[in-house]
Amino acid sequence: MLTTLDDLIQEARLQPVPQRLLFVLTRAELPDFPTEAQRDSVEHGEGGVLTPVLCVDKCPTELDNMAALAEESQATGVDWDIALVAAMDHPGSEDVIESRLSHLVSAVQMGDIGRMVAFNRQGDAIELATAHVH
Numbered sequence: 001m002l003t004t005l006d007d008l009i010q011e012a013r014l015q016p017v018p019q020r021l022l023f024v025l026t027r028a029e030l031p032d033f034p035t036e037a038q039r040d041s042v043e044h045g046e047g048g049v050l051t052p053v054l055c056v057d058k059c060p061t062e063l064d065n066m067a068a069l070a071e072e073s074q075a076t077g078v079d080w081d082i083a084l085v086a087a088m089d090h091p092g093s094e095d096v097i098e099s100r101l102s103h104l105v106s107a108v109q110m111g112d113i114g115r116m117v118a119f120n121r122q123g124d125a126i127e128l129a130t131a132h133v134h
Contacts, residue, residue: 005066005085005123012060012087020091021058024104024116025073025080026050045081050113050128052105054078057088057097066123082126084108084116 002008012019028048030038041047054073063069066083073080086104091097107113118128 002117003125005069005083005119005125007125008085008087008117009060009063009065015089017089018091019060020088020097021060021063022086022088022097022101022104023054023056023058023069024052024084024101024108025054025056025078026082026084026108027053027079028081050082050084050108052108053080055101055105057091057101066119066121070121081121082128083119083121084113085119086116 002011009021012021027050028042028045029051030042031049034042038047054076056073058069069083084104086100088097088100104116107115113128118126120126
């Protein structure tokens, strides 16, 4: 069971086929027309809408741990709260990787995060609840 990003990196390194880790870094923000309860939950770091702010791909051998990812992303000046990660077998060309990253960003914008693993800034796997619209 994956409990940290470091676990995921190690698991990806052990795969018999080349892997590429695709990261969509997100910021938890208030939805349009938020309720008071939504405002409170975001202020306490417990809710909000995930907005993609940065995406990057990494070979598992290019990244040692979450601290390295956080340090690298800090250099961009972009603040983020949650990293969503997917893995890709046989990544192929940069165009294929860029297309997959674009698809993942669109999926996050639509709230479709079920195929990605979520990690907080400390690198711990977290479970995200999705809101259901009635």
